[in-house]
Amino acid sequence: MAPAQERERRTLDRYTLHGVIAAGGMASVHFGRLVGAHGFARTVAIKRLHPQFARDPEFSSMLLDEARLAVRIRHPNVVTTLDSVQADDELFVVMEYIAGESLSSLLREAGRRGAQVPQPVGSAIIAGALAGLHAAHEATDEEGAALQIVHRDVSPQNILVGEDGIARVLDFGIARAAVRSQVSRVGQLKGKLSYMAPEQLRGAPLTRRADIYAASVVLWEVLTGRRLFTGECDAEIFGRILEGVVQPPSVYGDVPKALDDVVLRGLDRDPSRRYATALEMAAALEEALPPASPRAVGAWVEATAGTLLEARAKSLAAIETSQRSAAPAPPPPRPAAVDDAPPRDVEARLAQPSGGRGRAMRTSVTVPTMTRTVEDMARPVASALATPVAAAAPPRLASAQLVRASTLALGASALVLAVALGRSCSVRPEPDAPQAERAGAGESSPLAVAPAPGLAALASSAAAPAVSGAAPVAPATSAPAASASAAVAPSSTAAAPKPVAPATAQERAAAPARTARPRARCVPPYYVDASGIRRIKRECL
Known part of the structure; x- marks a missing residue:
């Protein structure tokens, strides 16, 4: 990967665009990061057209059709399309990021080492791709109508084998569908010539059996480790495909006879003699050659393309590290607001039955209990529809003074x-x-x-x-105390006592003492x- 591509970074709405993962004849796939709130981030793959095609309405329409079709296909063996973004008159398609390598890259690395793909591993990869193609062929729109999707570009470059051991189909850029807005012109061929079905070269209407033919070509190359249709020029390849002479894979290796039959039936020139569905061919392949487990396929991927996977992992780690370092620091917490306003009371009035005396219940944080009780006694009957009301501070102070004065007046009256x-x-x-x-x-x-x-x-x-x-008054038990009490509290309405003659000394001595x-x-x-x-x-x- 070029250093300039690693330094490339661009913001697209919620995404950031980074370096190139892979490139084809029409578009390139880049690292991308989905950035969300609270530090959330996710690695994605973003597909964009090459600069010479980016502003071409025809190519932009093809990319948009690809996104619309792929989003309707939901299957583990198909790369999921997540989103589409329009920025600066350029269209970008966001897909899930799969850590792995294309089948073409794996075949090239294996051939460089002089090794072939283990047959169980090859069976698992092709069977998974066929399952993904079947999901595309059976896709429907929102109303349940069949989309009649035909991939038209099934090849090792468009089969991605992940480190998890799962094969996935990608790139529906030139797929044909009943609802596609961009239509191929008469005589125009789309796809890779070496994987085209004979009816596609003749310009006949295409069905899902054209994809089955292309998958059978890929299976033949995986089993033999060589190309099926080659030539000095495209015209020579064109003739060999139309001729339809194909050697069984067992000619170039130790391949079971049952597997030869599966491959040759898928490569038949007559579409009616091929498998009716991709799922039917996948079942026949698994029966002829039991596939390896995903764990075994993942181990083979790492052993074959470990260097490429490690380099891509380092690039991704550098992108994630740079994004974390560039992320803005979280804003400091806001200080708690200080309310300088005087405390306010909230009154809660309970509705009373009609005819009964209402009692207002009040919760106060500024008035003493005695003052609040007298104020409640003097408050008028509460309305049945009364709601909690926040009292203003100045009227509350005046009301408190009035209540205190009323309390003193009542005490004086008592x-x-x-x-x-x-x-x-x-x-x-x-x-x-x-x-x-x-x-x-x-x-x-x-x-x-x-x-x-x-x-x-x-x-x-x-x-x-x-x-x-x-002041506390002690019980009157003596005559001086009684006379003093009578002197303090004279009565203006009682009759005056009759005058009594003063008693002599003998009479006072002889008279009994009165309490x-x-x-x-x-x-x-x-x-x-x-x-x-x-x-x-x-x-x-």
């Missing part, structure tokens, strides 16, 4: 209510001692009644702020009996 209840309790007439003792002991009396739910709830809600907001009235019992003004019912204390009425 404190005032508690003081008023204490005043009303302080001016009530003191009950008799037995009744007071029974009331203090929690016993029920005929006058005790259960408070209304609203009053009980109001008293319970007002008790907490009053107690938390004022101070425990006015602190009116906060709260109720008690809970044994049944769990809240009852108003008589001394607080």
Whole structure:
């Protein structure tokens, strides 16, 4: 391979075009690389026309027809066509890359060493090629109609034997098909003369049996190690083909008689006496000469063309290395975005049944729990179609201040209510001692009644702020403490007590000591009996 060809590199859409693998009379095949995202890459073979044919509409149409036909053939013994690319008014056909050598190159290397192809290996190669040809002959279009493909150029140059031991047919560039846009002109011959069927030379309509004839010529040359039709010029070769005199392969080597029959039937001048299908001939060949395994064929390929395969592998490794070194470095990771905006709340409102009281459920990350609870109590009923809404920061701050003010106002109101209840309790007439003792002991009396739910709830809600907001009050057990409590909480609505004459010293000494009235019992003004019912204390009425 020339150094200039190794340095050649061109970008074609998702592919990169590199050095030449092989060249023919009309086109050349290059190394190619399919480049995908995230470092994905795959080696392919890219076929392009020679420069003198690249911009010729007729040759471009032939290459495009080849791609359209080959993509309809799906078989392990046919080189797969992957894609077609148009770049700078030039057409490129992308195919799978097969590590191996053409049969013509293998025959040449074997002849240079004075060796022949082992008969089982030759049987495996030709049987595989016949299987691929049968797949082409049976190919259909998208609607299931037969394409009637005839390769017309079956030869050792167009049979590729891979290192995996599989023979594959390639190059459908001049294949005839029912849907082909490019049609051969009258009197124009396409293909290699030495492998053309007699009816092809006469210009008669071609069928798949023309490909069977060409495959039989290749089989004869593999078994004998020599060319079947030769001559000083094309006219001499032309005459020998039309004459149809063919010696059996056993004349030039140790070939079984059954194998002679297979070859000679495939080379019959009359197409009707040949095998009807390529698959039928492949079965007859395998029966006459059992083929070698793919592993044995691959080993023979490496032993015969090891130097060529090693040189191509080095070229491919250099291409892959250069592509990895030329690949751009991945972009640095983007830094995490910093959101300087104040935190926002997301409200989730639950739909409530019609007629019921809706309760808005709120999740906040900026408002304390007490503030959020009071705000929820003051929030209106949620709509049944309410959706999560992101609240803006400034209205949220104003709402929080309003809620705090409302909380303080409610606490002050509760404190005032508690003081008023204490005043009303302080001016009530003191009950008799037995009744007071029974009331203090929690016993029920005929006058005790259960408070209304609203009053009980109001008293319970007002008790907490009053107690938390004022200093703790100790139980009144002495007379000075009781008088001080009465002085702090006078009542403006109770009747004034009757004036009492001051007692003499003897009367004060003789009178029994009176216990101070425990006015602190009116906060709260109720008690809970044994049944769990809240009852108003008589001394607080």
